[in-house]
Amino acid sequence: MVVAGIDVGSKMAKVVIMDADRNILSYVMARTGTDHRETSETVLGEALEKAGLKRDDLEKIVATGFGKISVPFADDEVTQVIAAGRGAYFVRPSARTVIEVGAEESRAISLDENGNVRDFALADKCAAGAGSFVDAMIRYLEVTPEEFGQLALQATRAIPMNAQCVVFAESEVVSLLHSNVPKAEISRAIHDAIADRVIAIARRLDIRDDVLLIGGLANDIGFIESMKRELGKEVYVPEDYPPELIPAIGAALSAVQGVR
Amino acid sequence: MGVRVRPFECWDDFKRYRMEYYRNYLEAKENGSIRWAGSAWAFDPVPAGLGEDVYPLTGEPYGATAAFFRDFSMRALETIERKGAARDLCGYMRNYWGSVAMDRYLLADGAEIEPFPKPDFNFTIHICCTHAKWYHYAAELEGGVPTYAVDISVGPGYLLNDKKIEYVVRQLEDAIQWMEKVTGREYDDELLIRAVENEARSMTLWSKICKLNQNTPAPMEEKSMFSFYVMTLLRRSDEKVVKLYEKLYKEVESRVKRGIGALTQEQFRFVTDNPPPWPFLKVYRYLEENYGAVSVGSIYTFGLGAAWLGMDEKGENWIWEPAPTPEEAGYEIHDRRSALWWTAMFNLKYRASWQHEYSHWIRKQETYQMVKDWKADAIIMHLNRGCELWNMSTLEVRDYLVRNGISVATYEGNMADPREFDEARTFNVIDSFMQSLGIEKLT
Ligand code: SF4
Numbered sequence: 152m153v154v155a156g157i158d159v160g161s162k163m164a165k166v167v168i169m170d171a172d173r174n175i176l177s178y179v180m181a182r183t184g185t186d187h188r189e190t191s192e193t194v195l196g197e198a199l200e201k202a203g204l205k206r207d208d209l210e211k212i213v214a215t216g217f218g219k220i221s222v223p224f225a226d227d228e229v230t231q232v233i234a235a236g237r238g239a240y241f242v243r244p245s246a247r248t249v250i251e252v253g254a255e256e257s258r259a260i261s262l263d264e265n266g267n268v269r270d271f272a273l274a275d276k277c278a279a280g281a282g283s284f285v286d287a288m289i290r291y292l293e294v295t296p297e298e299f300g301q302l303a304l305q306a307t308r309a310i311p312m313n314a315q316c317v318v319f320a321e322s323e324v325v326s327l328l329h330s331n332v333p334k335a336e337i338s339r340a341i342h343d344a345i346a347d348r349v350i351a352i353a354r355r356l357d358i359r360d361d362v363l364l365i366g367g368l369a370n371d372i373g374f375i376e377s378m379k380r381e382l383g384k385e386v387y388v389p390e391d392y393p394p395e396l397i398p399a400i401g402a403a404l405s406a407v408q409g410v411r
Numbered sequence: 412m413g414v415r416v417r418p419f420e421c422w423d424d425f426k427r428y429r430m431e432y433y434r435n436y437l438e439a440k441e442n443g444s445i446r447w448a449g450s451a452w453a454f455d456p457v458p459a460g461l462g463e464d465v466y467p468l469t470g471e472p473y474g475a476t477a478a479f480f481r482d483f484s485m486r487a488l489e490t491i492e493r494k495g496a497a498r499d500l501c502g503y504m505r506n507y508w509g510s511v512a513m514d515r516y517l518l519a520d521g522a523e524i525e526p527f528p529k530p531d532f533n534f535t536i537h538i539c540c541t542h543a544k545w546y547h548y549a550a551e552l553e554g555g556v557p558t559y560a561v562d563i564s565v566g567p568g569y570l571l572n573d574k575k576i577e578y579v580v581r582q583l584e585d586a587i588q589w590m591e592k593v594t595g596r597e598y599d600d601e602l603l604i605r606a607v608e609n610e611a612r613s614m615t616l617w618s619k620i621c622k623l624n625q626n627t628p629a630p631m632e633e634k635s636m637f638s639f640y641v642m643t644l645l646r647r648s649d650e651k652v653v654k655l656y657e658k659l660y661k662e663v664e665s666r667v668k669r670g671i672g673a674l675t676q677e678q679f680r681f682v683t684d685n686p687p688p689w690p691f692l693k694v695y696r697y698l699e700e701n702y703g704a705v706s707v708g709s710i711y712t713f714g715l716g717a718a719w720l721g722m723d724e725k726g727e728n729w730i731w732e733p734a735p736t737p738e739e740a741g742y743e744i745h746d747r748r749s750a751l752w753w754t755a756m757f758n759l760k761y762r763a764s765w766q767h768e769y770s771h772w773i774r775k776q777e778t779y780q781m782v783k784d785w786k787a788d789a790i791i792m793h794l795n796r797g798c799e800l801w802n803m804s805t806l807e808v809r810d811y812l813v814r815n816g817i818s819v820a821t822y823e824g825n826m827a828d829p830r831e832f833d834e835a836r837t838f839n840v841i842d843s844f845m846q847s848l849g850i851e852k853l854t
Contacts, residue, residue, distance in 0.1 A: 232843035268847035270813055272821070273840060355806060355821075357813070 153204060154211045156403025157191055157225065158234065158396075159183060159218030162254035162282070162367065164190045165396050166198040168209075169403040173241070177201035178396055187221030195224075213406040215398050217255065229405040231398055232260055232271045238401030239363050240266030242389045247359040250378070250386075251398070252349055252368035254282040259353035272355035274348070282367045284320070285374075288341045291324045292334055296371065299338055303373025306339035320344070338373055346377035353382075362386045369394035414628045414672035421658045425638055428655060429519045432645050436466045437516060437528050445594055446528065448549070449535035450542050451644035451715070452764070454561060456606030456754050457583055458534055459648050460598045461590055468530065470545060472644050473517070474503025477510055478689040478827035480521045487513060488828060501541040502797025502827030508545075511552045532593050533558040534586065538768060539800035557593045559586050567769045568760035569722040579755040580748070587747070600747045606648035607750040611718065611736045611757055613647040616656035618717035618733035623663045624707050625785050628672025629680065630663050633706035634695050635673070637687070643716030678703030679850055682787045684710045684778060685795040685802060686826035694822075697838055698791075701852050702845050707785045710778060711801070714763035721766050722773055729776040731784050734761035764801075771804040775811040782817050789818035789848070791841075797825040820844035 152171040158164070164183045168176040179198040184190050191214075199206060214225035215234035222228075231251075239249040240262055249260040261270040289299050310332065312323055320341070327337050345368070362384060368374050369388045378386045388394050439446040444464035451469035458465050478484045487509025492498065494512060496505055510517060514526045533546040533556055543560040550556040561582045565575035591598050617640060624631050631639075639659060642652045666672075681698075683706055688694065698704040713719070718734035737744055737753055744750045759765060767774035782790055792809055795802050809819050822840045825831035845852075 230839060230843035230846055233846045236847075268843075270819070271843060271847070273836075355809070 152210045152407070153202075153208050154213070154403055154406035155195060155198065155209055156234070156399045156401065156406055157195060157212060157214045157222055158216040158399035158402055159187050159191055159214065159221060160216045160253055160255075160395075161218070163395060164194045164216075164218070165399040166191075166194045167396065167399040167403040168198050168202045168204065169400075169407060171407060173404065173407060175392075175400065175403075176204070178392070178399065180393065180396060183218065187218040188223065191218075191222045192224075211406040213402045215402040215405075227406070229402055232258065232268060232273075234398040234401030234405065235365060236260045236262055236268040236271075236401065237266065237404045238397035238399070239365060241400055241404055242392060242397060243361060243363050243387060245361045246363035246387070248353065248356065248362045250349060250353050250362060250364050251366040252282060252345075252364070252374075253366045253395075254286075257349050257352060257366070259349075259356050261356045261359065270356050272352050274352040284345060285341070285368060285371065287321065288324060291321060291328075292337065294334065294338075300342075300371040300373035302335045302338035303342045304376060305335040306333075308336060309343060310336055310340045312340045312344040339377070342371070342373040342377040343381065345374065346381045350378070350381050358382070360384065364388050365394045365397040367395045413675035414677060415670060416673065416675055417671055419635060419659075419662060421655065421662055422635075422638070424655055424658065425642065426519075428642065428651065429638075429645070433468075433518045436468045437518070437524060439464070439466045440528070445596070446530045448530035448533050449546060452538065452542070452762075453535045454583060454586075454754055454758070455646060456603060456610050456648040456750070457586055458590060459606035460587065460600060460603035461594055461596045462599065463602065467646055468528075469644055469646075470507050470535075471503045472641050473510070474506040474827050475686070475689045476519060477506035477517055478502065478829065479692075480517065481690045481829045483510075483515075483517055483521070483523065484690065484827065484829055488830075498828070499796065501539075501545070501799065502825050504541055504545045506827050508549060508552060511549055529553045530556055532556060532590065534590070535559070536561045536563050538563050538765060541799065557589075559589055561586060563759065563765065565759060567722060567726070567766045567773060569724055569726050571756070571760050576752060576755050576759065579759065580751045583751045583755065584747075600750070603747060604744050604750045605650070607744060607754045608737060609650055609653050610648045610754060611734075612653045613643050613656055614716065614718035614757075614761075615733045615736050616653065616660055617643050618713075618719055620656065620660050620663050621708060621713045621717055622731070622733065623660075623667055626667045627680075627786065628670065628674070628677045629705050629707040630666035630671060630673060631707075632673035632695070632699065633683065633687075633709060633712065634692055636708070636712050637692075640712040640716040647716075674699055674703055674705050676703035676853060677705050678853070679789070679845075680705055680707050680785070680787045681789045681791050682706065682708050682710075682781050682785055683791050683793065684805065684808070685793040686711050686798060687793060688795075688824040688832050689826055690829040691824070691832050691834060691837075693834075694837060694841070698841060702841075702850055703853050704845075704850075706791075707787060708781060710763070710767075710774075710781060713781070714767070714777070717763065718757065718761035719763050721761060721763060722776065726772075727776075729773070729780040731780055768800055768803070771807045774804045775808050778808050779812060779815060779817070782812070789820065789844075791844075792819060792821045793826070794821050794823045795826050796823070796831055797827045818844075818848060
């Protein structure tokens, strides 16, 4: 049996092809673009090609992500929470708290010893705790995403950022730049502020070790450091797969084992 | 095999009463009657002593009705915001103020009437930081309506003593003199005594009805309960309301005996906590239709409208048992003072919603015990931005319940502001929650 998990997020679409023994045969990630349906067809086609398979070889397709309704060819769907929880447990079985920071929203999930979701909390009303906030900040600082994360590590002091909202944060960043505050310190302030907001969501749960960070922002070294500092504990990121791929892995697992 | 369901026989009676209630208030002046406005928590039996033709308009149910009619609500909210009211104030209050400011009055069926009928006086209580402000500003918008607020913040019922009751009774005595002055009417203590007895009967009857929902299948689901419980907030001291509850009690009791349930397939039982998002009651329908999930009760509908024993004397455990009526307690109401004393004591001690405002611990016990007693599989909590008071301990309670092995889901919204609700994301939360509990969607 070969299955596919597809996660259509607001920024990226990801596909995982998996066999019945839960081996990942291939995966593809691409920008979502404006036509979700077309994108999901394309990424699925590419992933199948990479695995040397044809569409007819697929026994089941499970979709997740905010754009899951734009995957009409999916046989079933699974919520982001379940997909992220399953994927996280698959890549790190010792994970008990999963923190996902995506482009538009962040969520925290608590897992039990068997990888079942025991509790979760979502933040979806504001971009301040999510990747789109970082995208905006990178634009103001005129750096690349990689530089943005690295810069934070070079900061010699912590300065607080008070704004709760992207719109106000923008003017705060501008005024810090005008006051000649080094970009490194501004970068750290931004990372700390996001970590603060994300942790506020996670604190609705009982934060137990291991803490696994997934989603696009888990690629940002500055953010990982801020999370460790603010949480006061070790924070892990997936080692073998990109952190934003995890929910697609969870969707594929759901296709193998059943959605519930 | 599915459960037998059938519509409530007394449904139309409740609906009719609610229609008449708003209309009576509207038309009161045509017959020289009196109208007053105030919080649904106000001591409703007290103005009743002014005569049999005294008609109230309670603010919270009015705000909820306005919110239900989204288009009206949007206009009301925007009108009052243009006057400077902040969006984070009580949602009910903003709908009420907006309605007054637009000079448009809403009937229970959504019909709009112009102008907004001004009350002869406002009579309210003060426990939440919103209450007194609500009617002071309403009075201003109405061009200067006499307003009286009774402070009831004396602490939870299990710590109640005579001195605290006396503090409230004296304010009520003053209120009567004040009402005589502002209306020019002579006060009738006999009417007060009857109203106080009716209040206790309405509220304890509603508690007994709520208790019947502990049965499986649950004879009522929460959407119906919203239509039933509200009588205790409209005019619980009215003899007609007592009669409605007597009828409902008999009907629910017979449903239990005959195994008539609220849903054909009761797959999952849950309770809720805060006021619901009135413009989006479809949350409940979504749960029912997709998961066979029935809301068997809530801190809101049970806590606001009913009278319960509440915290035990040590303040350790919450007891969801109906409070006694004066008759059951062997208390004789024979004059103004004894009537005022009873209504003060009864509300301060047995009104659940007046207990948990004082401590997280009380709310935790109250909620935990509700989940247990109503045999709920979970609680779905509304992180309601529309009400400061009720939302005060929501996350602490959530934490406590999770630690004690109870499944909890939360969703964000606003009980009375249609702009603050994200339907798709709320359904997504529900799906995630149900999937995490392994509950299958109904096919
Ligand atoms: S308790 Fe809530 S709904 Fe009632 S007046 Fe206060 S803020 Fe408004």
